[in-house]
Amino acid sequence: MSSLLLYCRPGFEAECASEILELPARVPGETRYDPRCGYVLFMPTDADTAVQLHAQLAFTQLVFTRQWFVVCEFLKDLPRGDRIAPLLASAHKLGRQFCDVFIETPDSDASKPLLPLCRALRTPLEQGLKQAKLLGKTTASSPRLHVCFFTTDYAALGYAHTSNSSPWPMGIPRLRRLHDAPSRSAQKLEEALRVLLNEEERQRYLQAGMQAVDLGAAPGGWSWIMARQGIHVDAVDNGQLAASAIATGFIEHIRADGFRYRPVKTVDWLLCDMVEQPSRIAELIGQWFVRGLCRHAIFNLKLPMKKRFQEYKLCLKTLRGMLAQTGREYEIRGRQLYHDRDEITLCITTRSP
Numbered sequence: 643m644s645s646l647l648l649y650c651r652p653g654f655e656a657e658c659a660s661e662i663l664e665l666p667a668r669v670p671g672e673t674r675y676d677p678r679c680g681y682v683l684f685m686p687t688d689a690d691t692a693v694q695l696h697a698q699l700a701f702t703q704l705v706f707t708r709q710w711f712v713v714c715e716f717l718k719d720l721p722r723g724d725r726i727a728p729l730l731a732s733a734h735k736l737g738r739q740f741c742d743v744f745i746e747t748p749d750s751d752a753s754k755p756l757l758p759l760c761r762a763l764r765t766p767l768e769q770g771l772k773q774a775k776l777l778g779k780t781t782a783s784s785p786r787l788h789v790c791f792f793t794t795d796y797a798a799l800g801y802a803h804t805s806n807s808s809p810w811p812m813g814i815p816r817l818r819r820l821h822d823a824p825s826r827s828a829q830k831l832e833e834a835l836r837v838l839l840n841e842e843e844r845q846r847y848l849q850a851g852m853q854a855v856d857l858g859a860a861p862g863g864w865s866w867i868m869a870r871q872g873i874h875v876d877a878v879d880n881g882q883l884a885a886s887a888i889a890t891g892f893i894e895h896i897r898a899d900g901f902r903y904r905p906v907k908t909v910d911w912l913l914c915d916m917v918e919q920p921s922r923i924a925e926l927i928g929q930w931f932v933r934g935l936c937r938h939a940i941f942n943l944k945l946p947m948k949k950r951f952q953e954y955k956l957c958l959k960t961l962r963g964m965l966a967q968t969g970r971e972y973e974i975r976g977r978q979l980y981h982d983r984d985e986i987t988l989c990i991t992t993r994s995p
């Protein structure tokens with residue numbers, strides 16, 4: 643019987659577990675996790691359901707899961723001198739060829755010391771897999787081998803479909819450091835654009851000459867990311883914008899209340915990073931779509947300490963209800979990004995502009 647291993651931000655295991663149990667497939671099963679361990683194990687009641695769930699539930703629908711894979715075997719007492727042989731034997735039992743291999747560990751304080759071991763094992767495991775003809779060419783349907791170390795001698799081994807999982811180990815994107823950015827938040831929007839849009843969508847939705855409004859823009863990190871794409875931004879905030887944001891020449895600073903500001907014409911993008919109650923933000927974003935003020939939006943919901951999952955569901959319900967009033971079709975995606983703390987980032991794109 644297989645299970646699913648879901649990586650999440652440490653401290654958000656309960657939300658990650660609630661999501662897999664409640665949304666949207668409602669597969670009966672049991673979740674296991676320790677506080678702040680950075681992952682959840684989901685064990686469906688019926689054998690083989692984990693395999694089906696991984697194949698059928700779109701990874702993009704999961705908000706609190708950064709990465710996932712089907713666990714086929716737990717390997718205990720891995721010998722210090724040769725961990726590769728048992729890993730290869732276990733991979734061999736799966737009877738398939740893999741396009742890649744990720745050696746991972748949860749993103750928790752307890753597991754971080756295992757990262758050098760993960761790095762050290764990558765080349766020998768790759769070589770062993772190649773010699774055994776278990777690592778081959780990538781096709782759209784080839785699975786990726788995953789090994790997750792919980793301790794130096796205890797690991798889970800399994801696979802994920804590349805088309806239905808994160809392309810990065812542990813679901814953490816490797817992004818270039820943005821040295822000139824006005825704020826660290828810039829990295830968050832950069833990650834959101836990589837995680838919540840695919841390549842084709844980025845090309846279609848982020849074009850030079852487009853217009854954006856950034857609510858709660860100061861000091862200007864999000865505006866700066868859009869400006870780098872040649873997108874004109876009205877940056878709404880009573881606070882100061884950094885000189886590097888102004889210097890782009892694409893950003894106009896508007897000192898106004900983000901809850902009151904409305905553009906004269908429909909803009910391509912609404913961005914919102916105001917620190918406010920999530921329900922108020924969801925309502926505001928919904929209003930912009932209902933009034934046809936924007937085509938797409940990326941925004942942050944700062945989740946309260948208690949009832950975080952319930953709050954997220956309430957916001958989603960509000961947004962879906964308001965978007966339904968427009969008669970248009972939308973794609974809503976969300977993720978607790980690596981750069982998100984007690985918050986999540988949502989992206990709404992108009993499918994039929």
Ligand SMILES: C[S@@+](CC[C@H](N)C(=O)[O-])C[C@H]1O[C@@H](n2cnc3c(N)ncnc32)[C@H](O)[C@@H]1O
Binds near residue numbers: 859898917
């Ligand atoms: C987290 S910071 C935004 C950081 C920004 N996204 C960046 O990349 O640099 C939140 C900002 O929201 C602004 N803010 C909060 N409430 C606001 C409101 N009602 N109207 C306009 N700005 C607001 C604050 O002044 C603050 O600058």
